[in-house]
Amino acid sequence: MAPLAASEDPKTADNSDKSRGETWPTDKRPAPLGTGSMLSRLAGIGVMLLGVVAAFLYVGGWFSPDKLTPGRFVDEFERVNGIHSGFRRNHAKGVCVRGYFDSNGQGTRLSKAGVFQAGRVPVIGRFSLGTGDPHSTDEISTARGLGLQFSQADGEQWRTAMINLPVFPFKDPQAFYDNMVASAPDPATHQPDPQKMAAFAAKNPETIQAIGIIKSHAPSSGFDNSSFYGLNAFRFINAAGVSTPVRWTLVSVQPYEAAVASGTSQDKNFLFDALIASITQHPLQWHLMITVGHPGDPTNDAAISWPEGREQVDVGTLTLDSVESDDTSPARDINFDPLILPDGISPSDDPLLSARSAIYSQSFTRRASETKEPSAVTPAEVRR
Amino acid sequence: MSGNTIERKQFTGSMRFLHWLMAAMVLTMLCIGVAMVASLGDYHSLVSIHRPLGISILILVVIRFINRVFSTLPPFPATMSAQERLAAHASEILLYTLLFVTPLVGWGMLSAAGYPIMMFGSVHLFPILPHSVMLYAALRKTHTYLAYLLFLAFVAHFGAILFHTLVVRDRLLSRMVPWRASE
Numbered sequence: 175m176a177p178l179a180a181s182e183d184p185k186t187a188d189n190s191d192k193s194r195g196e197t198w199p200t201d202k203r204p205a206p207l208g209t210g211s212m213l214s215r216l217a218g219i220g221v222m223l224l225g226v227v228a229a230f231l232y233v234g235g236w237f238s239p240d241k242l243t244p245g246r247f248v249d250e251f252e253r254v255n256g257i258h259s260g261f262r263r264n265h266a267k268g269v270c271v272r273g274y275f276d277s278n279g280q281g282t283r284l285s286k287a288g289v290f291q292a293g294r295v296p297v298i299g300r301f302s303l304g305t306g307d308p309h310s311t312d313e314i315s316t317a318r319g320l321g322l323q324f325s326q327a328d329g330e331q332w333r334t335a336m337i338n339l340p341v342f343p344f345k346d347p348q349a350f351y352d353n354m355v356a357s358a359p360d361p362a363t364h365q366p367d368p369q370k371m372a373a374f375a376a377k378n379p380e381t382i383q384a385i386g387i388i389k390s391h392a393p394s395s396g397f398d399n400s401s402f403y404g405l406n407a408f409r410f411i412n413a414a415g416v417s418t419p420v421r422w423t424l425v426s427v428q429p430y431e432a433a434v435a436s437g438t439s440q441d442k443n444f445l446f447d448a449l450i451a452s453i454t455q456h457p458l459q460w461h462l463m464i465t466v467g468h469p470g471d472p473t474n475d476a477a478i479s480w481p482e483g484r485e486q487v488d489v490g491t492l493t494l495d496s497v498e499s500d501d502t503s504p505a506r507d508i509n510f511d512p513l514i515l516p517d518g519i520s521p522s523d524d525p526l527l528s529a530r531s532a533i534y535s536q537s538f539t540r541r542a543s544e545t546k547e548p549s550a551v552t553p554a555e556v557r558r
Numbered sequence: 559m560s561g562n563t564i565e566r567k568q569f570t571g572s573m574r575f576l577h578w579l580m581a582a583m584v585l586t587m588l589c590i591g592v593a594m595v596a597s598l599g600d601y602h603s604l605v606s607i608h609r610p611l612g613i614s615i616l617i618l619v620v621i622r623f624i625n626r627v628f629s630t631l632p633p634f635p636a637t638m639s640a641q642e643r644l645a646a647h648a649s650e651i652l653l654y655t656l657l658f659v660t661p662l663v664g665w666g667m668l669s670a671a672g673y674p675i676m677m678f679g680s681v682h683l684f685p686i687l688p689h690s691v692m693l694y695a696a697l698r699k700t701h702t703y704l705a706y707l708l709f710l711a712f713v714a715h716f717g718a719i720l721f722h723t724l725v726v727r728d729r730l731l732s733r734m735v736p737w738r739a740s741e
Contacts, residue, residue, distance in 0.1 A: 204727040212725060219720045223713055230709060234592030243596045329682055331674045347598050507691045508672055513602050517680035525599055532594075532601035538671070543695030 242351055244536035247529075250351060251537070254358045255306025260546035263537040265319045265335075267310055268302030269446050269551045270503030271453065273494035275324055281464060281489035284418050285410035287518030288326035290489055295324050297492065300505045301397045301449060304337065309550045312445040314393050314433040320402045320424070321510030322492075330516035333508075335530070336402035336424060340391050342476035343384045347529035353381065384477040392432055397449040398458050399428040406512065406530075407473035407522040410464070419467030419522060421480065424460035424492060428452070446551045450497050457495035461488050473522035499556045500549035509538035568733050570629045576622045578736055580615065584657065587611050588709050609668075610677045616661035623654060637728040646718070653711055660704040667697035 207215065235241055251263040258266055274294050281290030289295055303310065304317030318338040325331055344350040356374035357366040375382055394400045404422040411417050441447055452458060466485040472478060500506045513521055513531040521527045568574070587608065594604035634643050668675050669685035670693040676682045687693060722730035732739035 207725065215724045216721075219717060219724060222720060223717050226713060226716065230588065230592065233589045235596030238596075241596070242598060244598060244601065245596070247598070328680070329674060329684070330676075330680060504672075504689065507689065511673075514674060521602060528600065528602035529598040531605075532598050535601075538691075539695065539698055542671075542691035542698070 242348060244529075244532040247347065247351055247533050248536045248540065250354050251306050254354055258306075258308050258547065259544040260541050261308040261549075262302075262541060264306050265302035265304055265321075266306050266308035267312075267446075267550055268300045268319070268500055269449065269556065270298070270300045270498045270500060270505035271494045272299070272496045272498070273297050273457065273492065275462070275490055275492050277490035278488070280487055281410075282412070284412055284420065284464060284466065284487065285518040286413040287332065287410075287516040288328055288330060289324045289332050289516060290518070295326055297325075297494070298323050298503075298505050298508065299494065300500070300503075300508070300510065301446070303445070308547075311442045312440070314395075314445075318393075318397055318400050318402075318445075320397075320400075321505075321508070323505075323508055323510065323514075326516055331514055332516050332519060333510050333512065333514040334404055334422075335510040335512050335534075336404050338393060338400040338402055339388050339405075340403055341384045341387050341479055342405045342526065343381050343388065344378070344526070345380050345475050345477040346525045347533070349378050349381060350526075352378070380475070380477040387479060394426070395431040395433045395448075396445060396452065398452040399426045399430050401425050402460070404512075405476045406524045406527050407467065407471075407476075408515075408527075409473075409520040409522055411518050411520055417520070419469075419471055419473045421465045421467070423463045423465065425463050427459035427461065427491075443551055443555065447555070450551075450556055453494060453497045457493045459494075460492045462490050462492055463487065464489055474524045476524055476526050497556055499551055499553040501546070502553050506546070506549075507542075509534050511535060511538075567632050568735075568739055569632060570625075572625055573622075573629055574734055574736055576618065576625065577734055580618055580622065580657070583611060583615055583618070584708070584712070587615060588705060588712070591705050606676075609664075609675065612661040612664050613677065613683065615657060616665070619654065619657040623658075632733045635728040635730055637722075637726050637730075649711065649715060649718075653708075653715065656704060656708040656711060660701065660708055663697050663701045663704060667694055667701055670694035670697055 231237065235243060248263050255263070255266070262268075273296075275289065275297050276294050277290050277292055279290070279292030281287075282292075284290075299320060299322040302319040302321065303312065304319055310316075319335060320337075321333070321335045323331055323333045344353060352374055356370040359365055360367045402424040407419050407421050409417045410420045464487045465480060466487060467473065467480055468484065471480045471484070498505075511531050511534045513527055515521070569577070590604050590608050590611070594601050594608060597604060634646070638646070665675065665683065666687045669687040670690050672689040672694075674682050675685065687697075719731055722728055729739075
């Protein structure tokens with residue numbers, strides 16, 4: 175490319191030897207450009223620069239206003255729930271917990287992650303309800319969340335965000351988003367528009383099927399006796415490099431009790447209050463069960479369960495022994511991004527995983543800069 | 559035609575190598591950066607490249623700066639006025655600064671967010687700031703602004719070299735081409 179400009183010009187082309195002299199050949203400058211040539215070259219430069227800028231903006235999605243982005247997804251949460259300063263855009267209401275995970279070493283044949291080596295790692299987590307309103311009244315039917323962060327001694331972490339539903343009602347982020355749009359209350363009736371709901375159901379039969387599975391698992395009476403599901407499939411990689419499709423579940427040691435229909439006399443925070451009472455009485459425990467998938471089990475669809483009879487490996491016990499308000503716990507400021515994984519756990523091909531990571535990150539970034547309003551479950555309530 | 563004469567006309571081989579290597583990395587990085595924040599499905603794989611690539615740029619810019627300090631530079635062409643030389647020098651300082659500060663702010667922002675700073679496999683970096691979401695929020699915004707500024711600085715740099723190559727035709731580009739600019 176270098177000699178291009180010079181060789182275009184006959185005056186410099188035949189003087190090229192001299193142009194390598196001690197000083198820059200100011201006397202051998204190419205002949206001045208004519209006005210037309212000058213303008214067309216300047217225009218060409220302008221076009222090239224505009225092209226570079228346009229390509230950059232295109233890559234950044236500026237020309238795709240209808241594309242579902244993390245920002246637009248979180249905008250929809252805000253449109254439906256309003257903006258509650260400092261709170262998560264979903265699972266806004268919660269309390270924080272601490273404890274530890276005792277690994278029994280059984281997981282090491284599946285994953286080389288440090289958390290599965292026999293021994294104990296500290297855990298910090300957060301119980302939540304699947305609502306964007308941090309001051310909503312507790313309901314038995316609301317999805318219960320448990321975000322956990324396992325801190326390995328080597329500095330790696332495993333974060334997981336689980337819910338008490340055995341399957342996720344949506345197969346991909348678009349279905350989740352479309353459901354949010356379809357079920358948003360109509361401003362006139364304050365109820366979701368049945369026509370929009372029906373149209374969504376017709377387009378997403380897997381959601382209807384998943385809700386059937388969810389309904390066959392009646393929710394327990396509280397957080398403490400709920401089991402929690404990792405929902406998405408992941409891959410465990412062991413020391414030999416063998417990759418196995420897995421799902422995981424925290425199975426409650428506290429015996430299951432069916433929920434009684436919540437009466438009107440219930441306190442607004444009755445689920446959280448019961449959790450606080452329970453955890454201050456005795457540490458709460460869950461078995462971490464790994465479901466080992468077979469080759470060919472679908473790993474890209476959180477809306478369907480794997481076939482019955484898959485091997486279950488109990489890899490250790492989670493103990494949660496202290497509780498704290500969101501207002502004072504560092505867990506408030508943790509993003510339980512399900513793709514913060516130690517070496518030995520990898521994402522599957524489930525499209526929800528990357529989307530969850532992107533959307534959680536967007537929610538985290540927005541709330542990080544906001545003033546932190548007091549949460550519904552106050553420090554005083556936790557101490558009571 | 560002696561090597562000495564040619565070396566005076568061009569940046570040293572290591573400087574040219576680092577320039578083009580980093581040019582490719584930084585452009586890739588800027589594209590990944592804007593693409594990942596607008597992506598759901600590719601977010602995770604893009605972020606997984608973004609982190610180690612950013613740290614590589616941070617390491618390379620330090621090496622490049624040290625290399626530059628100890629290298630003899632070719633003269634500016636006589637076609638460049640004193641003001642133009644000053645502008646070129648200032649833009650060079652700006653580019654070096656952005657190439658150093660942008661990934662450093664990225665590292666700092668992940669630290670302040672309380673994220674483990676994963677590179678590849680089990681390799682991860684230590685946090686350089688305490689866990690503070692307000693600090694994270696400020697650094698996250700700063701990172702974006704710095705990246706846009708870096709992109710604009712690149713566009714200006716690209717525009718200047720196009721102008722010199724197509725309009726002034728003073729062979730300014732020959733100082734930095736990857737090959738030996740002899741005949």
